[in-house]
Amino acid sequence: GESVGLHLPTLSVQEGDNSIINCAYSNSASDYFIWYKQESGKGPQFIIDIRSNMDKRQGQRVTVLLNKTVKHLSLQIAATQPGDSAVYFCAEVFSGGGADGLTFGKGTHLIIQP
């Protein structure tokens, strides 16, 4: 299940099941969104991205859904594997803001149970 508290929210799923990680973004004018995977002690790794003029994009075993009405982004991982265990962050970019560094969401710790 999913729990939210003082630490990173944690989502625990059984190996082979599908997982859905959610993210609420802050800027309704953001025009580009990215999901990153971060393993302990490492830098973020690009998973998939989506532009604001799209509502769905699929990759290999991953799908990103964008709902601009409620400023919500989700990452679906199909048939989870032990190697999927990591912290997942969404990030947004507003290209009209001048500086285009990424604004990261809070992150979700995904744990794959054997």
Add this chain to the structure above:
Amino acid sequence: GAVVSQHPSRVICKSGTSVKIECRSLDFQATTMFWYRQFPKKSLMLMATSNEGSKATYEQGVEKDKFLINHASLTLSTLTVTSAHPEDSSFYICSARDFRGSYNEQFFGPGTRLTVL
């Protein structure tokens, strides 16, 4: 392709000393590099944007005299934490953008763990 390295990967220093962290794009030219900071079990926070040949742009609340950034070439940016104190202990991560690449696509380095005693 699109590999970004950081050096050192870990550094421990005494309070009051300065520490330099290097960020290199190994197989592409990065006109823009970004520096992020990450506390344990927290998200990444953008500190500054570094453009080659010009002054860095710092985010609100980040002291430019404390965190000196130099982007002297298209493959190297450095972050110097001056007069480091224990509260500066953190995971520092850089990213680089290939100007030929996808819009806003950033490649991240492996991070540098700074511990100030």
